[in-house]
Each structure stands twice: as structure tokens, then as C-alpha cells.
């Protein structure tokens with residue numbers, strides 16, 4: 001049984017069809033990449049899956065249960081986590097406190113949440129940041145911390161939206177290593193939206209390509225990279 005089934009999902013914003021009959025499945029334990037040009041509908045699709053948008057039509061099934069019309073909080077509780085950008089509101093939280101926000105999804109005890117947050121920070125090699133204010137640590141570290149918050153919710157599956165955007169190659173390698181650890185080391189199924197080809201093609205077992213709201217290709221990184229439709233719609237501008 002697949003962990004995630006996206007079945008003919010369509011999302012309209014007024015007259016704009018941001019997602020058009022998109023279908024795919026993700027098996028438990030997979031690491032799947034989602035690529036495509038700006039405006040292709042990738043983030044919208046994650047919002048639909050995570051319950052932040054109501055889909056216009058179609059169905060989403062997670063872990064054997066239909067989640068199409070559940071609200072975001074219920075979906076997160078079922079074990080489908082996503083990262084958020086660091087907002088100004090996190091300015092008065094330490095890294096430890098911020099990661100505890102994730103842990104509080106599974107416990108009401110402050111002590112347990114702190115233990116969990118410390119464990120996750122250590123597991124991801126971020127423990128040195130624990131006492132620092134989120135707003136004051138470098139942006140690359142903030143990105144890793146947002147992943148730690150999501151991991152602290154104990155997800156079965158993690159949706160990552162452009163966590164490597166704006167990072168230099170060395171920082172991208174670090175993100176890559178952390179995602180690998182979350183996937184292989186912690187056994188969390190991962191789906192990642194990414195423009196940094198060195199990252200997404202390097203770690204994805206399977207890649208799905210969107211263009212103008214439609215799924216135009218799906219396959220191994222090698223298959224997708226030599227697909228003429230993908231090269232025309234997207235990779236041409238990246239590799240060409």
C-alpha cells in the first residue's frame with residue numbers, strides 16, 4: 001500500500017488552474033523529487049497535500065486514509081509534516097524552543113518536548129545552535145532548523161519546499177547530507193521540491209516533473225534528465 005496517493009488533484013485560483021489533474025503515488029521509504037519551472041504549481045500541490053489549500057477536485061490518501069478535506073493540523077497529526085520558512089514571529093525563540101514547537105504536537109509535557117527537541121537537534125548535528133535565537137543564526141542554519149522542527153513532530157513523511165534555495169555549494173552539500181540522514185537514518189519518507197539540480201537529482205530515487213500545472217514526466221533522475229519534454233520545459237534553462 002502506497003504511503004501517499006495523489007489522485008487527479010486539481011486546484012483552481014479563480015480562473016487560474018494551478019494544479020491540473022495531477023496523479024502520483026509515493027511508497028513508504030521513498031525519496032521523491034518534485035521539479036519544474038517557477039509557477040508550475042509545485043508549492044500549490046504541497047499546500048493541497050498538507051491541507052493548507054482546499055482542492056478543487058481529486059483525492060488525497062495518506063497512510064490508507066483519505067485526507068482530502070481534513071484541516072492542516074489533523075493531517076500533521078497523522079504524520080505528514082512540512083517545513084515552513086522562518087517568520088519574524090520566531091524572533092524571540094531559541095532554536096531549542098522552536099524545535100520544541102514541533103515536539104509539542106505529540107506531547108503536552110514541557111520536559112518531554114525538550115527531551116525530544118534535544119534528541120532531534122543532536123541527531124541532525126545542530127545541537128550547538130540550541131541556545132541561540134532563531135533569528136540570529138545564519139540563514140543556512142535556519143533552514144536546517146526548520147527541518148528539525150518538522151522532524152520533531154515524528155512524521156512518517158516530510159515535504160520539503162526548496163530548502164536549498166540561495167545556498168552555496170558547500171551549504172547545499174550539508175542540506176543534502178541532512179536530508180539523506182532524515183531519509184535513510186531516521187526512516188522518514190521524503191518528498192522534496194528543489195531547483196538545485198545537484199541536490200534533487202543527486203538524492204531522489206524518483207523525480208516528478210510539473211509544468212503549467214500538469215505532470216509532464218515521472219521516472220528515475222536519469223530518465224527525467226533525458227526526457228525531451230522535460231528538457232524543453234525546464235532543464236534546458238538549467239543545463240543548456
Ligand SMILES: Nc1ncnc2c1ncn2[C@@H]1O[C@H](COP(=O)(O)OP(=O)(O)O)[C@@H](O)[C@H]1O
Pocket residue numbers: 013016018036037038039040041042043044045
Ligand atoms: N494563493 C494563491 N492565489 C492565487 N494564485 C496563486 C496562489 N498561489 C499560487 N498561485 C498561482 O498558481 C501558480 C502556481 O504557483 P506555485 O504553486 O507557487 O508554483 P511553483 O511552486 O511551482 O513555483 C502560479 O501561477 C501562481 O501565481
Ligand SMILES: [Mg+2]
Pocket residue numbers: 042043044
Ligand atoms: Mg514554489
